[in-house]
Amino acid sequence: MQRPVLVLNASYEPINICAARRALVLVLKGVATAEEEHGSTLHAARVAIPMPSVIRLLEYRRIPHQSRALSRKNILLRDRNTCQYCGIVLPSSELTLDHVVPRSRGGASSWENLVAACHDCNRRKGNMLLHETDMKLTREPRAFTLHTSRHLMRMIGHSDAKWRKYLFY
Numbered sequence: 001m002q003r004p005v006l007v008l009n010a011s012y013e014p015i016n017i018c019a020a021r022r023a024l025v026l027v028l029k030g031v032a033t034a035e036e037e038h039g040s041t042l043h044a045a046r047v048a049i050p051m052p053s054v055i056r057l058l059e060y061r062r063i064p065h066q067s068r069a070l071s072r073k074n075i076l077l078r079d080r081n082t083c084q085y086c087g088i089v090l091p092s093s094e095l096t097l098d099h100v101v102p103r104s105r106g107g108a109s110s111w112e113n114l115v116a117a118c119h120d121c122n123r124r125k126g127n128m129l130l131h132e133t134d135m136k137l138t139r140e141p142r143a144f145t146l147h148t149s150r151h152l153m154r155m156i157g158h159s160d161a162k163w164r165k166y167l168f169y
């Protein structure tokens with residue numbers, strides 16, 4: 001149910017990635033339709049529901065071009081569930097958000113100052129500034145824009161052939 005599903009606008013433009021659970025809710029509510037199926041089936045309450053791989057919204061949604069909502073989920077998505085200090089990939093539940101400049105030292109909760117970090121790295125960094133440690137960011141944190149998410153969609157879509165035809169535009 002956590003498998004990523006590609007979300008298309010009514011115009012077939014890829015706009016998002018969501019978890020299979022959320023995609024199913026959108027389909028069952030009649031907000032979206034399954035364009036591609038994953039091949040597996042969810043059996044619930046005596047009905048078999050094919051798991052979607054790509055869904056399309058039935059009504060066109062205007063997508064603002066600025067960055068997406070700043071949230072833990074989106075930061076982990078931007079950082080691809082990878083600790084930005086040591087590079088380890090972990091499930092969301094085992095990652096923390098680290099303020100690069102600690103809050104106690106005036107750091108903001110912003111796209112540029114929040115990164116995914118494993119518990120070990122977060123603890124090790126503590127309340128220090130980066131230059132006070134021997135730690136380094138694997139890359140500069142940036143706002144998560146639609147452009148970033150399209151890049152991500154292509155990367156994730158690489159492993160799902162059914163996504164591919166929607167991602168070349």
Ligand SMILES: [Zn+2]
Binds near residue numbers: 087088120121
């Ligand atoms: Zn780490």
